Amino acid sequence: MFGFGTEYEGLAFWLPVIWAGLIAVAVAMYVIVDGFDLGVGILFRSAREENWRDRMMFSVAPIWDGNETWLILGGGGLFAVFHLAYAILMPALYVPIITMLIALIFRGVAFEFRFKSDRSKFLWDNAFHFGSLVATFAQGVVLGAFVQGFAHDGRQFTGGTLDFLTPFSVLTGLGLVCGYGLLGATWCVMKTTGELEIWARRMAVRFLVATVVAMVLVSLWVPFLGRQIEARWFSWPNVALLAPIPLVTALVAYRLYRDLETGRPMRPFFLAIALFLLGYLGLGVSLFPYIVPPSLTIWQAANTVSSQLFALVGFAVVLPVTFAYTAYAYYVFRGKVAEEIRGGGYGYH
């Protein structure tokens, strides 16, 4: 079926496909929402004035915790329905994942500690900035390592601790820093006013250029990482079917650049998201149906049908509710952050 050469049928075929889709959505959600608040952290130290930093932090303080929860859902979802992939990927990515966790610890506590400190405030400014930067870089490295593939015997990781580290994974790490920086900058454009907004606009243009360069480099490199990927992109009729992805990406990048120049407040953020989703789509097309590249498919890694169904019932019922109240939480904090963050701030701290 569909030329993936699987012997799986019925539920055993469809459930892993549905779940791969759901996890892809969870990861995409994560990349977008935590992407912009990590991006705010990446920009953080370049902001000249203390008041700017206060406002930047306030723009994400009420929502960052929910954003990061998508990361737990990505890992938890993998454990729930593709535990074999989880069991192979996590040891293979031991170093970048632990690095990311440590960075997220510093960054997470910075939200609480920064507003309660005076003399030690610089510590939490740095914790927020470097925590965001390192976590992002580690995530980008994970992404690159994932695209490269892993040595495994089908049940266990068989490679070395540092196999993940290659020029390609370093490139994707830097690329993600640029990308999250772009998301964070366009978020600030949308959420702030005055000089801060103008500054964020300038930063967004820089990060946009860097992101586009990184995307081009990665796109040129990816097809040569493995023969499967090359065949997928450059065989007929795939070339024609997939050609729109890079073309639309180029258009979106151009539109985003123009919007930043002309001073539109909100659209740049959503165009930046679109840019991310297009890149993500390109990677998805390259890798499907492998969940542990280059050889373990979603069907081979899937849990039993019963486990997938049990989890799916919960997701079907709960996820729409989750989306609803998450959207409500965003709605509550809509609009631009006030120019002055007074002591009372949002009535807290």
Added chain:
Amino acid sequence: MELDALMLSRIQFAFTISFHIIFPAFTIGLASWLAALEFNWLRTGNPIYRNLFRFWVKIFAISFGLGVVSGIVMSYQFGTNWSRYSEFTGNVLGPVIAYEVITAFFLEAAFLGIMLFGWEKVGDRLHFLATCMVALGTLISAFWILSANSWMQTPAGYAIENGKAVPVDWFAIVFNPSFPLRYAHMVLGAYLTTAFAVAGMSAWMLLRHGRDAPEGKLAGARRSMSMALWFAAIFVPIQILVGDLHGLGVLKYQPTKLAAIEGNWERQANMPLRLFAIPDEAAETNRYELGIPKIGSWVLTHAFDGVVPGLKDVPPDERPPVLPVFFSFRIMVGIGFAMLALGLWSLYLRWKGQLFTNRLFLTATMLMTPSGFGAVLFGWFTAEIGRQPYVVYGLLRTADAASPVSATAVSASLATFVVVYAFIFGFGSYYLAKLLRKGPEPIEGLDEDALSKKPKRPFSVPDERLEGQRPQPAE
């Protein structure tokens, strides 16, 4: 003891989870405490409750933040350090953990933002709803994580296929034999942890400020302490009962763990209640044993001649380390009875009208501030070490659960966690101490007599708000 990747991973897991559990144990109770305060504010319009809410919510936010960041570490460690455990249990526990994320974590996180930052944006009632949702989220989270943990203690509803556990009956998996009482025991433990922490911190404020401090400063501490001690006086006895019932489950499903808890080497009737002993694993006996004859059997089986299983029922490589299990259980129980004593004392002083004035009692209450944390930690040591050498009782040995990662990588991560947690915890405690020293903002112009002497108005009477007292939303 060889420091290979397995042992290092065990140390790392024990360290990170011991650090983590402190915060949920506190915030599960604090979230409900905040909901109770806000409910009272909405019901009575008494500004003291809103004032208390605004104080405790800061303590909550710091604790919750530390719990979240250390919790993310836990969720990834199953894979990074225990991949063969993940492979063995994934079909069964994967969905259970996923349910925790989608039913609890998102709920907590989304409404936490509104609870902390949104009061003037959403109004009183919606804000109260947000607080309740955060409290509910903590309870749901505990539900799933304790279900998963209980399944590892008393597996049910599964079959073994190709060397892996696969689900057969989801209801039996989630509501496995030890789950209901373990959940009740843990949630009560968390509530009591909060109650004693709140009572202790309030007692400290009362002692510190003395009787001459302005009423606006002390009224909140008195109210907090009184509420927390009511809770403790009522629920400590219930907790002891629940703990006893939970013990009966251990006797039934994990006899070897029970034997280790009791330091009982030989299967025997008329087992004494061992108050003290030093178990000697090499000699398979106890040294310096001090016990009350027959009472041990009576406590466990509710019959003086009840037969209690012994450690020698199983070969040595099936036994947990006896010494730490034996002692951590006794520490937990000892703390429990100290809590009981304080609760009874508080009732007596209340009756005498000296609850806030007896300095000896206030000092004792202050010293009990960390008691709940201790009880929870040592309770978990008992449960988790008592399960060894299995990670899934009777099915998967801890030694067969670890990841194929290098000892170098794990020692580096372990060292990093120790340093980072010490740093974070140090600063967290420092800011908490700063908040506590400052105490709640004094309520200005508070009519002291009205506040302390007027009887509570019934629910149905419309609020007569203290004019101009109700804090207006900030800009």
